């Protein structure tokens with residue numbers, strides 16, 4: 674498979690799962706967290722699918738397309754390892770959907786980051802919350818689900834917060 678094919682499959686998996694998750698949370702009250710704003714593509718998708726929902730985005734710096742920058746009070750800039758625990762202190766267990774798209778290119782650094790992000794997610798999420806991630810989390814409070822929509826295997830992961 675070419676890198677282009679692989680990239681397209683990743684984006685298709687993202688979109689299918691974001692659509693499924695947005696429909697699944699329905700009108701359940703709670704926050705949506707975008708962990709890894711990046712260019713803002715998936716943030717933009719979520720805000721279109723979830724009009725009126727409080728969506729908070731996290732990233733080291735704002736490099737989003739100008740059309741996809743969250744309002745200043747919904748954009749938390751800095752290292753996840755500072756901003757996510759602080760957010761969890763202020764808004765514990767209030768997220769009904771967390772989308773984490775924060776994999777790193779360096780495999781060794783990625784292993785450490787994934788472990789640390791996985792450890793921070795449960796404090797952010799309400800019981801029953803949906804967590805979508807480009808990385809596989811290993812945490813006793815995050816229950817890995819079979820993909821609810823057809824996506825290529827091991828491309829994206831779905832968890833439910835216990």
Ligand SMILES: C[S@@+](CC[C@H](N)C(=O)[O-])C[C@H]1O[C@@H](n2cnc3c(N)ncnc32)[C@H](O)[C@@H]1O
Nearest residue numbers: 709710711712713714715732733752753774775
């Ligand atoms: C793959 S991009 C996200 C792409 C985004 N979902 C989109 O559709 O445009 C991952 C983002 O995570 C951010 N990131 C990775 N590790 C981070 C960390 N430890 N703290 C803060 N941001 C981090 C990077 O700056 C990058 O913008």
